[in-house]
Amino acid sequence: xxxxxxxxxxxxxxxxATVAAIGTAVIWWTFGTLLGKPKSEFYAPGKLTSxxxxxxxxxxxxxxxLHAIRDDSLGSRWEGGTLDADDKCQTCHRGPPHFAKQSAxxxxxxxxxxxxxxxxxxxxxxxxxxxxxxxxxxLHRPAERNAETTKPAITRFDATHHPxxxxxxxxxxxxxxxxxxHMLAGFMQNPxxxxxxxxxxxxxxxxxxxxxxxxxxxxxxxxxxxVQLQxxxxxxLDGSxxxxxxxxxxxxxxxxxxxxxxxxxxxTFENQCQACHALDRxxxxxxxxxxxxxxEIRLALYRGAAHDYLHNSPDLLExxxxxxxxxxxxxxxxxxxxxxxxERVAAAEISLSQDVxxxxxxxQPTQRPGLWPVVPPQLPQVWFQHAKxxxxxxxxxxxxxxxxxxxxxxxxxxxxxxxxxxxKMATCxxxxxxxxxxxxxxxxxxxxDCAECHRYHNGENRMAGVGAQIExxxxxxxxxxxxxxxxxx
Amino acid sequence: xxxxxQELSSHLGWIVLLVAGTVTIAGVYCAYGMGRxxxxxxxxxxxxxxxxxxxxxxxxxxxxxxRKKVRTWRIGSAKLWMRAHIWLGFLTVPLIVFHSGFSMxxxxxxxxxxxxxxxxxxxxxxxxxxxxxxxxxxxxxPAETIYSQIDHVSRQNYWDAEDLVxxxxxxxxxxxxxxxARPVAEARTSDYIVVGAQRTEGNVRGKVLQTQVPTSTSVPxxxxxxxxxxxxxxxxxxxxxxxxxxxxxxxxSPLAAAAYFDNLRLMLPQSAHETVETLKSLCEQRRQFxxxxxxxxxxxxxxLVHVPLSAALIxxxxxxxxxxxxxx
Numbered sequence: 138x139x140x141x142x143x144x145x146x147x148x149x150x151x152x153x154a155t156v157a158a159i160g161t162a163v164i165w166w167t168f169g170t171l172l173g174k175p176k177s178e179f180y181a182p183g184k185l186t187s188x189x190x191x192x193x194x195x196x197x198x199x200x201x202x203l204h205a206i207r208d209d210s211l212g213s214r215w216e217g218g219t220l221d222a223d224d225k226c227q228t229c230h231r232g233p234p235h236f237a238k239q240s241a242x243x244x245x246x247x248x249x250x251x252x253x254x255x256x257x258x259x260x261x262x263x264x265x266x267x268x269x270x271x272x273x274x275x276l277h278r279p280a281e282r283n284a285e286t287t288k289p290a291i292t293r294f295d296a297t298h299h300p301x302x303x304x305x306x307x308x309x310x311x312x313x314x315x316x317x318x319h320m321l322a323g324f325m326q327n328p329x330x331x332x333x334x335x336x337x338x339x340x341x342x343x344x345x346x347x348x349x350x351x352x353x354x355x356x357x358x359x360x361x362x363x364v365q366l367q368x369x370x371x372x373x374l375d376g377s378x379x380x381x382x383x384x385x386x387x388x389x390x391x392x393x394x395x396x397x398x399x400x401x402x403x404x405t406f407e408n409q410c411q412a413c414h415a416l417d418r419x420x421x422x423x424x425x426x427x428x429x430x431x432x433e434i435r436l437a438l439y440r441g442a443a444h445d446y447l448h449n450s451p452d453l454l455e456x457x458x459x460x461x462x463x464x465x466x467x468x469x470x471x472x473x474x475x476x477x478x479x480e481r482v483a484a485a486e487i488s489l490s491q492d493v494x495x496x497x498x499x500x501q502p503t504q505r506p507g508l509w510p511v512v513p514p515q516l517p518q519v520w521f522q523h524a525k526x527x528x529x530x531x532x533x534x535x536x537x538x539x540x541x542x543x544x545x546x547x548x549x550x551x552x553x554x555x556x557x558x559x560x561k562m563a564t565c566x567x568x569x570x571x572x573x574x575x576x577x578x579x580x581x582x583x584x585x586d587c588a589e590c591h592r593y594h595n596g597e598n599r600m601a602g603v604g605a606q607i608e609x610x611x612x613x614x615x616x617x618x619x620x621x622x623x624x625x626x
Numbered sequence: 627x628x629x630x631x632q633e634l635s636s637h638l639g640w641i642v643l644l645v646a647g648t649v650t651i652a653g654v655y656c657a658y659g660m661g662r663x664x665x666x667x668x669x670x671x672x673x674x675x676x677x678x679x680x681x682x683x684x685x686x687x688x689x690x691x692x693r694k695k696v697r698t699w700r701i702g703s704a705k706l707w708m709r710a711h712i713w714l715g716f717l718t719v720p721l722i723v724f725h726s727g728f729s730m731x732x733x734x735x736x737x738x739x740x741x742x743x744x745x746x747x748x749x750x751x752x753x754x755x756x757x758x759x760x761x762x763x764x765x766x767x768p769a770e771t772i773y774s775q776i777d778h779v780s781r782q783n784y785w786d787a788e789d790l791v792x793x794x795x796x797x798x799x800x801x802x803x804x805x806x807a808r809p810v811a812e813a814r815t816s817d818y819i820v821v822g823a824q825r826t827e828g829n830v831r832g833k834v835l836q837t838q839v840p841t842s843t844s845v846p847x848x849x850x851x852x853x854x855x856x857x858x859x860x861x862x863x864x865x866x867x868x869x870x871x872x873x874x875x876x877x878x879s880p881l882a883a884a885a886y887f888d889n890l891r892l893m894l895p896q897s898a899h900e901t902v903e904t905l906k907s908l909c910e911q912r913r914q915f916x917x918x919x920x921x922x923x924x925x926x927x928x929x930l931v932h933v934p935l936s937a938a939l940i941x942x943x944x945x946x947x948x949x950x951x952x953x954x
Contacts, residue, residue: 162941166734
C-alpha cells in the first residue's frame with residue numbers, strides 16, 4: 138500500500154522536463170552572455186544605432202552601472218535625474234542647452250529624447266512630438282502672438298495646431314530689388330521708361346569672365362542675345378556651381394570650397410550683381426568699391442578728381458604756393474582748385490546716389506549734403522530662424538512651387554520689400570502631413586514631426602554662442618579611450 | 627479545479643480582484659503615459675511596480691508545487707491555494723504586459739515573454755481540461771482505479787481470469803500455460819474464485835466482486851481447448867496489456883469484443899458461458915483502464931509544459947531583474 142510513495146511516469150516526466158527546462162535556460166544564458174554573443178543583442182531591446190556601433194558590446198560606455206539612464210525610470214526619480222548616464226553621453230557629446238538661461242531642473246536627461254537600442258538604422262534625432270509638446274503646449278502665450286498666428290496650442294504640425302511661419306512673413310530687408318524684373322529677358326519690364334530703353338544683352342556685360350559665365354549658364358552663344366537669368370544664376374548650394382572658375386578675381390573668400398548644401402549661398406554684390414551693376418562708371422573721377430563708407434568714397438573721389446586736375450592742368454604744379462593760411466582764410470589759388478574739386482566730387486556723389494548706390498540701397502539722411510550712409514540691407518541669409526530647411530532634400534521640386542512670387546509677373550510690384558517670396562505653411566503641408574489622397578493625386582506622406590524642422594540644442598545654431606562654449610568635450614580622448622567609451626578609471 | 631456554478635460564490639471575490647486589478651493597472655498606466663513621448667516601460671515608476679507585483683505573484687504561483695508536495699503544511703487549504711493560483715495567475719497577464727510597455731525587448735525579455743505566454747496558455751488549457759475530463763471520467767470510466775495501480779490491478783484481473791478459465795477447462799496453470807507468472811503471495815489458497823467485475827443496476831454502475839464456485843470439467847475437451855487458446859492467445863494478452871498489445875487487438879473496440887465473445891460463446895457449451903461473460907466483463911474493465919490512462923494523460927500532460935517552463939521562467943526572471951537593475 139505504499140504505491141503512492143513512488144512517483145508515476147507523469148510525475149517522473151514532470152521532474153525530468155523541469156530539470157531539462159532549467160538546464161536549457163542556464164545553457165542558453167551561459168552561451169548567450171559568456172561565449173561571445175553580443176550582450177546588447179541578448180539584453181537590450183535592439184541594436185545600437187549605426188553611429189554607436191563601436192560600443193555595441195561596451196555596455197559601460199553609456200550605462201553607469203546601477204544608475205538610471207532613462208529619465209522616465211523609477212531610478213531617475215530616486216537619484217534626481219540621470220546625471221551619471223548623461224555624463225557618459227557628454228564624454229563625447231556636450232550638447233548645449235535649449236536656451237541660454239535654461240536651468241538644470243528644466244533640462245531633461247539625454248535619453249528622454251535620444252533613445253538608442255532601436256536598431257542600426259534608427260535615428261537618434263527622430264523622436265516623438267510629445268518630447269517637445271510636453272513643454273511647448275503650456276508655453277503658448279497668445280498675448281505674445283499676433284492675431285494671425287495665434288493658435289490654441291502647439292501640439293503638431295498642421296493648420297490648426299501650429300502657428301504660421303513668422304520668420305518668413307516679415308519684411309524682406311531694406312533693399313530695392315525686384316525679382317520680377319530680373320527674371321525678364323533683357324530686364325525689360327516697361328520699355329517706355331528711359332532707363333530701360335536699352336535692353337540688356339550679354340554684350341553689355343563688360344567683364345569678359347562674367348559675360349562667359351552668364352552665357353554658359355544660359356546655354357547661350359550669341360553675345361547679342363538678351364540676358365535671361367535663371368534661379369540658379371544667383372542661387373546655388375555650392376560655390377563651384379556658379380561657373381566662376383574662369384573669371385578673373387573670383388571672390389573665393391565669399392564662396393567657400395565646400396558647403397553642406399542645405400542653404401543657398403549668400404548673395405554678394407561681387408558674385409551676383411557686379412556683372413551688370415559695375416561701380417567703375419566713366420563719369421566718376423575714381424572707381425569705388427562696394428561696402429565703402431561715404432567718407433571713404435568721398436576721399437576716393439577727391440583723390441581721383443585731384444589726380445584728374447593735376448593730370449589735365451599740369452601748370453597748376455608750377456604756381457607759387459601761398460603762405461600758410463591764417464585760420465579761417467584760404468589762399469586764393471587753393472580756393473579755386475578746391476571749389477572745382479568740390480563741384481566735381483559733389484556731382485559724382487549725386488550720380489552715385491541716384492544711379493549707382495541709390496539704385497539698390499536706401500540712405501540714412503544726415504545734415505551734411507552729398508552721399509549719405511546706406512541703410513544696411515538686413516537681408517536674412519537664413520530665413521527660417523527657428524527651424525531648418527534643407528534645399529538639397531528638396532532639389533527635385535521646381536523653385537516656382539515654393540517661390541511663385543519671385544517669378545516674372547507684370548501685375549506684381551517691382552519692389553520686393555512689399556512682400557516676401559518665402560513660402561507659407563500651407564506650401565509645406567502639401568507634403569509634410571499624414572498621407573492622404575488617391576493614387577492619381579497623392580497628398581502628404583513626408584515627415585511632419587517637430588524634429589523634422591526644429592532642433593533642441595541651441596536651436597539651429599548649435600555651434601554658436603552658448604553652443605560654441607559647451608559643444609566640445611571638456612576632455613579630448615585618444616582613439617583607445619574613444620573606443621572604450623571614455624578615459625580609463 | 628472544477629469551477630461550477632454552485633461554487634461561483636467562492637470565486638467571486640477573486641474575480642472582482644482580477645477585474646478591479648486589471649482596470650486599476652490599465653488606468654494607472656494610461657494616466658502616467660498620457661502625453662509622454664513613448665510608452666512607459668518596465669523601468670518607469672508604474673512599470674517597475676507592475677514588474678515587482680508580477681514577479682512576486684509568479685513566485686507565489688510557483689510555490690504551489692512544493693505546497694502540493696508537502697500537504698501537511700498548515701498554510702491555507704489546498705482549495706484556497708488553487709483559487710489563488712488561478713486568479714492571481716490571470717492577474718499577472720495585465721501586470722506583465724503593462725510592465726513590458728507592449729514591447730518584447732531584447733532576446734532575454736523576449737524569451738521571458740514567450741515562456742510567460744506559454745505558461746499562461748498551458749495553465750488555461752489545464753483549467754479547461756479540469757472542467758471537462760473529471761466529468762467524462764465519471765461517466766465513461768466507472769471502473770476507475772488509482773492511476774498508478776492500473777498495471778497492478780490489470781495483473782490481478784488476469785490472474786483471476788486465469789483461475790476462472792483453469793477452473794472451467796481444467797487447465798493446469800504452469801509456466802507454459804500462463805502469460806504472467808504470479809508471485810507466491812498471489813497464489814490461490816481457497817476453493818473459491820473471486821473476480822472483480824463491473825455491474826450495472828439501473829443508474830448505478832460500478833465494480834463489484836463476484837464470488838464464483840469453480841465449475842466441474844464436464845465440458846468436452848475440444849471445446850475446452852478453444853477456451854484455453856482464446857484466453858492464452860487473445861484475452862489474456864488484452865487483460866495484461868490492454869490496447870498496447872497486438873494479440874488482443876480485436877478486443878479494443880466494445881463492438882468487436884462483443885462479437886468476439888458471442889462467437890466464443892457459440893463454440894462453448896452452456897456451462898462455460900458464465901465464464902465467457904466474466905472474461906467479457908474483465909475486458910471491458912481493461913478498456914476502461916485504457917480510457918482512464920488516456921484521460922489521465924490529458925489531465926496531467928499539460929503539466930509537463932506548465933511546470934518546467936514555469937521553473938525556467940522563474941530562473942530567467944531573476945536574471946532579468948539583475949540585468950534590468952544594472953542597466954535601467
